[in-house]
Amino acid sequence: MAPEVLLSPLHRADGSATYTQNGYSIIGAVNGPIEVLRKDELPSEATLEVHVRPAVGVGSPKERHLETLLTSTLRSIILTHHLPRTLIQLTLQVRSIPAEDAICGVSAYLTLLPHLINTSLLSLLSSSIPLRTTVTAALVVSPTSSPTMPLVMPTAQEILRAGRIKHAHVFAFDGERKMVVCESEGSFTFEEWEEAWEVAEDVCCRDGGVGLGEAMQVDGQSENLEGWLREVVRRKVEGEQRWKSGT
Amino acid sequence: MASTTQVLLPGDTIPTSALPTPNNPKKPLTLGPGLRHIPPSTIVASIAGSLSTDNKKNAAWVEYNSGRYTPSANDLVIATILTSTADTFNCTLTPHTPTTSLPHLSFENATRKTRPQLPPHSLVYARIVSAPRDSPVELTCVDPSTGKSEGLGPLKGGMLFPVSLGMARRLLAGKKGGVMVLEGLAEKMGFEVAVGRNGVVWVDGGSVKNTLGIGRALQEVDREGLGERGQRKVVERVLRGL
Numbered sequence: 280m281a282p283e284v285l286l287s288p289l290h291r292a293d294g295s296a297t298y299t300q301n302g303y304s305i306i307g308a309v310n311g312p313i314e315v316l317r318k319d320e321l322p323s324e325a326t327l328e329v330h331v332r333p334a335v336g337v338g339s340p341k342e343r344h345l346e347t348l349l350t351s352t353l354r355s356i357i358l359t360h361h362l363p364r365t366l367i368q369l370t371l372q373v374r375s376i377p378a379e380d381a382i383c384g385v386s387a388y389l390t391l392l393p394h395l396i397n398t399s400l401l402s403l404l405s406s407s408i409p410l411r412t413t414v415t416a417a418l419v420v421s422p423t424s425s426p427t428m429p430l431v432m433p434t435a436q437e438i439l440r441a442g443r444i445k446h447a448h449v450f451a452f453d454g455e456r457k458m459v460v461c462e463s464e465g466s467f468t469f470e471e472w473e474e475a476w477e478v479a480e481d482v483c484c485r486d487g488g489v490g491l492g493e494a495m496q497v498d499g500q501s502e503n504l505e506g507w508l509r510e511v512v513r514r515k516v517e518g519e520q521r522w523k524s525g526t
Numbered sequence: 527m528a529s530t531t532q533v534l535l536p537g538d539t540i541p542t543s544a545l546p547t548p549n550n551p552k553k554p555l556t557l558g559p560g561l562r563h564i565p566p567s568t569i570v571a572s573i574a575g576s577l578s579t580d581n582k583k584n585a586a587w588v589e590y591n592s593g594r595y596t597p598s599a600n601d602l603v604i605a606t607i608l609t610s611t612a613d614t615f616n617c618t619l620t621p622h623t624p625t626t627s628l629p630h631l632s633f634e635n636a637t638r639k640t641r642p643q644l645p646p647h648s649l650v651y652a653r654i655v656s657a658p659r660d661s662p663v664e665l666t667c668v669d670p671s672t673g674k675s676e677g678l679g680p681l682k683g684g685m686l687f688p689v690s691l692g693m694a695r696r697l698l699a700g701k702k703g704g705v706m707v708l709e710g711l712a713e714k715m716g717f718e719v720a721v722g723r724n725g726v727v728w729v730d731g732g733s734v735k736n737t738l739g740i741g742r743a744l745q746e747v748d749r750e751g752l753g754e755r756g757q758r759k760v761v762e763r764v765l766r767g768l
Contacts, residue, residue, distance in 0.1 A: 293592075293594040294592060310594075312594065312596070312623070313623055314622055314624050358562075358572055361659075363659060404535075404574045405592055405593075406592065406593045406594070407573050407574070407575075407593030408593065409560075409562075409572035410536035410537070411536065411537060411572070412537030413535050413537055453537070454535065454536070454537035455537070509535060512534075512535055512574045513533045515574065516531060516533050516574075516575060516576045516589075516590075517531075518751070519589075519590070519591040519592075520576065520589070520751075522747075522751040522752065522753060523704065524753070525752055525753030
């Protein structure tokens with residue numbers, strides 16, 4: 280269930296990550312802080328540029344919409360005030376999406392968004408750009424057949440098999456369990472939305488009130504994305520410091 | 527190194543127990559890269575890596591080895607000259623970043639009459655004087671107190687080899703860095719090396735073959751994360767190939 284990740288596969292970019300989950304495969308690359316064009320320069324903070332490239336063909340309004348969502352989300356995550364008058368460039372290339380994605384009944388931008396958010400965070404971690412916190416995202420889908428049991432991070436096939444979709448949401452949470460992104464579609468009541476939110480929170484965030492020391496132990500077998508992120512970073516640190524124990 | 531490395535994610539608060547315990551309680555706590563202080567007394571990580579502490583200096587920082595080089599004062603760097611203006615050279619440390627300035631007069635024995643002539647693309651080993659956030663970075667090639675170059679200055683001949691930022695730090699850290707490949711090679715051959723914190727190593731081994739051998743050996747040690755025994759093997763192989 281946890282996404283497969285490879286950090287820093289591209290050696291010419293400052294930070295990069297490949298991410299594969301449920302048939303969605305994305306490469307992210309970050310360059311920065313680099314020199315910014317005069318017209319884009321902000322006097323007291325860094326400019327963030329996000330490019331989303333689709334698996335097939337050239338970008339369309341869908342990609343532009345995703346870029347806007349990502350830019351505003353990541354601006355609140357990156358400590359842009361630490362890098363004034365610089366540019367942080369993030370490119371997300373979608374490598375493949377499952378064949379069922381187009382016909383599963385949920386907007387293609389909703390099914391792709393959580394993967395893009397997770398990939399961009401991994402690329403930013405790999406580029407060592409100062410961040411305020413982390414962010415993890417998940418998709419929650421409620422089919423009409425079983426409205427009480429929302430599907431969390433389903434594969435496109437699972438959505439297709441569930442039949443008609445009543446409503447779908449993408450939630451992203453930062454390291455302090457604060458919601459930073461909420462994109463919804465379909466018709467739903469406030470209670471249904473709240474239920475979806477709670478389900479997504481369980482998947483994204485580690486159990487509340489866990490101190491730093493205790494969080495170390497949950498890595499490896501943990502189910503939530505926060506624990507998975509810690510495991511990824513632990514592997515990165517291990518790789519960087521293997522010379523200390525190497526022969 | 528502690529038995530368990532503390533892995534940090536951006537946004538993690540550093541517990542007081544993990545902060546260094548200074549031998550001299552009056553010494554203020556120093557925060558290195560990757561940590562920020564949120565008043566009144568919260569220390570938060572901003573970069574993913576492992577926490578390192580030094581009790582003697584009462585310092586804490588995040589150890590990481592990825593990303594782009596960010597200049598900071600007193601770093602030794604290898605700069606590439608781009609252009610020369612009336613009284614400064616414009617140099618780059620990393621690609622696509624704003625240029626840094628190196629005054630013509632900050633070379634050893636440089637006067638208004640005898641200023642160094644450096645064409646574009648020549649290399650200079652320099653020290654960063656200041657790296658303020660809001661103005662260009664300034665470099666120098668002399669020690670301001672003595673007026674001597676102390677090993678800094680134009681680099682002639684040789685080749686540049688890109689290495690990771692962590693490798694550059696290790697090479698400059700001496701024994702603590704655990705790199706012995708250069709000492710091993712120096713037993714049998716003579717060469718000159720300059721290490722820039724911006725992730726480049728300049729090597730001049732006299733001939734192209736020697737230079738490449740040394741540079742490639744350094745890059746291999748960096749890429750494979752070799753310990754002492756692995757480095758000895760690399761040294762043997764390089765020496766055999768000459």
